Amino acid sequence: MIRKLIITAATSTLLLVLLACQSPQEMQIEVDVYKGGVATVNSYIFSNGKSLIVMDVQRATSEAKKLAEFIEQKGLPLTHILVSHGHPDHYTGMDWLLKEFPGAKVVVANEDIKQDIIGFSTWMESVGWLDTEPTLKPKSEENPDGFDYEENITVLKGNTLEFNEGGSLQLSTQYKPAECEHLTTVYVPGLNALFSSDFCYSKVHLWMGAGVTNAHIQNWREQLDAFNVEFADRNPTIYPGHGESSDLGLLDELIRYIDDFERVTASASSKQEAMTEMQGLYPDYAEADFLLKYSIDFHVKK
Ligand SMILES: [Zn+2]
Incomplete structure (x- = not known):
């Protein structure tokens, strides 16, 4: 019993020391x-x-x-x-x-x-x-x-x-224009969590409407690749701007979506055809009536 108390006391002291050693961040x-x-x-x-x-x-x-x-x-x-x-x-x-x-x-x-x-x-x-x-x-x-x-x-x-x-929260903003001209992300080490804002959507159609040019889409894709490299050894939880939280696998899913969107919108003979094809590829993605519709509207001119 005494031994257990000593161990408990030692553990508590260690915990206090560890807490005291933590920097504010x-x-x-x-x-x-x-x-x-x-x-x-x-x-x-x-x-x-x-x-x-x-x-x-x-x-x-x-x-x-x-x-x-x-x-x-x-x-x-x-x-x-x-x-x-x-x-x-x-x-x-x-x-x-x-x-x-x-x-x-x-x-x-x-x-x-x-x-x-x-x-x-x-x-x-x-x-x-x-x-x-x-x-x-x-x-x-x-x-x-x-x-x-x-x-x-x-x-x-x-x-x-x-x-x-x-x-404190550490903010990152050193990104090229992508889903928006300027985006902020937050990585919280204690949670091993990346709050990616709208670099990531999870089971929700991506916004590639007015203002999100093909060059921005390429920047976006490159940044997803860069996150893949930066976080590969940590595999953080990703908290996206839209939809459920996920793991690093979400990045590859998004890259695939972007590639599909580029291919479909470049080859479709009409907005409706692009809409049907994208919804066929991503039937369980939310916000087709708004996010996908206006994204196609911007990228398919016919
Ligand atoms: Zn958003």
């Missing part, structure tokens, strides 16, 4: 996933046990309301809303979250991403797409009560996002 970080019902978008809620950071915040305010409830249930303060890239399915919820969590601030990894967000919202307003999300209409002389993107979005200095009271 290595502090244990946990993650929860909120799976959006609209467009299969994921929001990732990171915790260091004392405060929360959420990465990406959904395409609709209706979804953001559910996300806010999910975050509130964690019982910890939300300090940051990290938007990985300038597509509205990842940032539309920010207005609602800022209202629900006045202590939180929206952050992006660099000025380019901030400008992508402003550019996309300005364009959406010009074509009427923000009529269903009026609180996201940009603030202007004509619309003084609009959303103040300049004021509300903070650009981080450097690639580290610090938690309150210890620990």
Whole structure:
């Protein structure tokens, strides 16, 4: 019994020493996933046990309301809303979250991403797409009560996002234009997890619509190959921008999808033919009516 106590005490001491030796970056970080019902978008809620950071915040305010409830249930303060890239399915919820969590601030990894967000919202307003999300209409002389993107979005200095009271997220942004002009990924060593944002979709059709040129698609494919090399010996869990989490095998599946999409859209004699062929190849992939439809629309001209 005494021996067991000594061993227990020794183990506890060792644990304390190990914890004390951890650098702030290595502090244990946990993650929860909120799976959006609209467009299969994921929001990732990171915790260091004392405060929360959420990465990406959904395409609709209706979804953001559910996300806010999910975050509130964690019982910890939300300090940051990290938007990985300038597509509205990842940032539309920010207005609602800022209202629900006045202590939180929206952050992006660099000025380019901030400008992508402003550019996309300005364009959406010009074509009427923000009529269903009026609180996201940009603030202007004509619309003084609009959303103040300049004021509300903070650009981080450097690639580290610090938690309150210890620990941090390391952001990577050194990518060529692909699914979006500028993308942010996060790798969390303690979880061996890559939060790939929209470099990865899992059982969801890839967005290759307006703006995603053939050159961007090739960049995207090359980056998936590069992830394959970079992470081969770690085999991290991949948490994609859309769909279920997976392992490194997802990268090869995505490369195959890209090759199929390029081949099908180059040879199809009509949009409908391309649609039928892609759906035949990927029958269980979600979002054909939106993501696939508009991707084909952009790449098949007939
Ligand atoms: Zn997306």
